Amino acid sequence: MFDKTDVLIAGAGPVGLMLAAELRRDGVKARVTDAHDERVFFVKALGVTARTLEIFEDLGIARDAIDAGVWITGADTFQDGALAFSAEVLRAGLPYGALSLAQFETERILEAALARNGGHVEYGATLVDFTESGDVIDARIQDACGESRTVRCRWLVGCDGARSTVRRQLNVAYEGDQYPQTFMLADVDVDWDLPRGRMYRFNVSGEGGAAATTLAALPVRGSARRYRLSMVLLPDDAARHGLNSTPDFNEIERIMLPILPKGTRLSSMRWSSVYRVSHRIAQHYARGRVFLAGDAAHIHPPVGGQGMNTGLQDAHNLAWKLTLAARGVAHEALLDSYEAERRPVGARCRRIDEPRVEHGPRARRNQARDARDATARGLSRQQSDRHG
Numbered sequence: 176m177f178d179k180t181d182v183l184i185a186g187a188g189p190v191g192l193m194l195a196a197e198l199r200r201d202g203v204k205a206r207v208t209d210a211h212d213e214r215v216f217f218v219k220a221l222g223v224t225a226r227t228l229e230i231f232e233d234l235g236i237a238r239d240a241i242d243a244g245v246w247i248t249g250a251d252t253f254q255d256g257a258l259a260f261s262a263e264v265l266r267a268g269l270p271y272g273a274l275s276l277a278q279f280e281t282e283r284i285l286e287a288a289l290a291r292n293g294g295h296v297e298y299g300a301t302l303v304d305f306t307e308s309g310d311v312i313d314a315r316i317q318d319a320c321g322e323s324r325t326v327r328c329r330w331l332v333g334c335d336g337a338r339s340t341v342r343r344q345l346n347v348a349y350e351g352d353q354y355p356q357t358f359m360l361a362d363v364d365v366d367w368d369l370p371r372g373r374m375y376r377f378n379v380s381g382e383g384g385a386a387a388t389t390l391a392a393l394p395v396r397g398s399a400r401r402y403r404l405s406m407v408l409l410p411d412d413a414a415r416h417g418l419n420s421t422p423d424f425n426e427i428e429r430i431m432l433p434i435l436p437k438g439t440r441l442s443s444m445r446w447s448s449v450y451r452v453s454h455r456i457a458q459h460y461a462r463g464r465v466f467l468a469g470d471a472a473h474i475h476p477p478v479g480g481q482g483m484n485t486g487l488q489d490a491h492n493l494a495w496k497l498t499l500a501a502r503g504v505a506h507e508a509l510l511d512s513y514e515a516e517r518r519p520v521g522a523r524c525r526r527i528d529e530p531r532v533e534h535g536p537r538a539r540r541n542q543a544r545d546a547r548d549a550t551a552r553g554l555s556r557q558q559s560d561r562h563g
């Protein structure tokens with residue numbers, strides 16, 4: 176005897192949770208497993224776009240998200256200490272704008288929606304491998320003690336992140352590369368004279384002896400002064416701090432304060448991290464009855480804030496198609512449209528969200544232009560991204 180379900184979802188990050196919550200709401204037998212023993216509380220994604228808020232509304236959680244977040248009212252770019260460019264989030268007549276919402280809050284809200292729809296996350300349950308035969312898939316799930324069981328499903332969805340087991344077993348190429356830059360982030364309280372609610376970017380061109388770099392600040396709910404600061408590390412600092420290290424507060428101050436406005440004070444660091452960023456896209460989003468969504472299918476630099484949003488919109492696109500196929504009211508060929516519609520969106524995000532820090536005499540002009548373009552793109556996408 177097997178455990179049976181219609182849809183098995185591997186991975187309960189934001190994308191797996193979104194898919195599970197929508198499927199359960201629509202009456203589909205869906206289960207979601209996660210390798211972790213419990214939810215992890217990293218902030219990671221912060222930017223939630225207007226389009227994502229629309230799909231949250233469809234799930235009845237837009238209000239919860241807004242209550243837990245901070246509206247972004249605009250973005251200011253400083254070039255070598257002087258204000259170079261400002262953009263506003265224009266919301267006249269629009270229900271939603273750009274929201275800053277910590278990823279663990281997004282996950283908490285989605286998990287609560289899943290629970291309201293009668294589902295729950297099976298934690299400590301790792302998808303190890305699967306076999307497909309006819310119109311069923313047998314997935315082997317291992318618990319924390321190494322015990323295995325088989326879950327038989329009609330469709331399997333890999334929402335299991337960038338190192339996706341599902342994608343690897345499908346032998347689908349994950350095309351792309353890692354950027355050469357090393358990034359550092361810190362969640363801290365920031366005391367300065369700048370108004371709350373705006374994103375800030377501080378570019379250093381490298382003229383006059385200082386090394387070229389860029390630092391972004393995004394408000395986070397928590398205290399009235401809490402921000403996520405993230406920056407491109409200079410080569411010496413990148414060498415000093417290994418990847419995935421957690422620099423202490425003194426290091427964060429030493430490296431970041433010289434880039435921030437004079438007189439800025441930092442305190443109350445919650446976490447820090449040093450990381451590299453990749454841009455990759457799966458050659459296929461689907462093979463037979465198996466699908467990939469979220470980071471399992473595409474990863475982008477956090478600069479454009481599109482990683483999680485694009486993944487949530489993958490889940491939203493796949494959910495209604497799986498629902499109709501599971502109910503038998505649509506031909507399964509409908510599911511082919513998932514890759515046809517969503518892969519071009521992932522490919523587009525991968526092309527345009529490219530981080531760049533240049534050195535030398537042209538850096539100042541190019542940094543200002545890049546910041547203006549990225550800000551305008553990011554903010555307009557917050558409002559006009561309508562890819563189903």
Ligand SMILES: Cc1cc2nc3c(=O)[nH]c(=O)nc-3n(C[C@H](O)[C@H](O)[C@H](O)COP(=O)(O)OP(=O)(O)OC[C@H]3O[C@@H](n4cnc5c(N)ncnc54)[C@H](O)[C@@H]3O)c2cc1C
Pocket residue numbers: 185186187188189190191208209210211219220221222223278300301302303334335336337339340360468469470471477479480481482483484485486
């Ligand atoms: C520093 C940083 C900042 C970011 N900022 C932004 C931002 O501002 N905006 C934005 O949109 N995106 C941002 N992102 C990207 C965003 O965090 C990811 O795109 C998002 O987490 C992807 O969600 P996911 O559900 O696809 O995958 P994940 O969040 O990676 O979740 C995958 C889940 O699968 C589980 N899992 C893995 N293997 C298995 C297995 N074999 N069986 C069962 N479970 C498994 C894992 O435990 C995990 O819980 C940022 C990322 C980082 C690192």
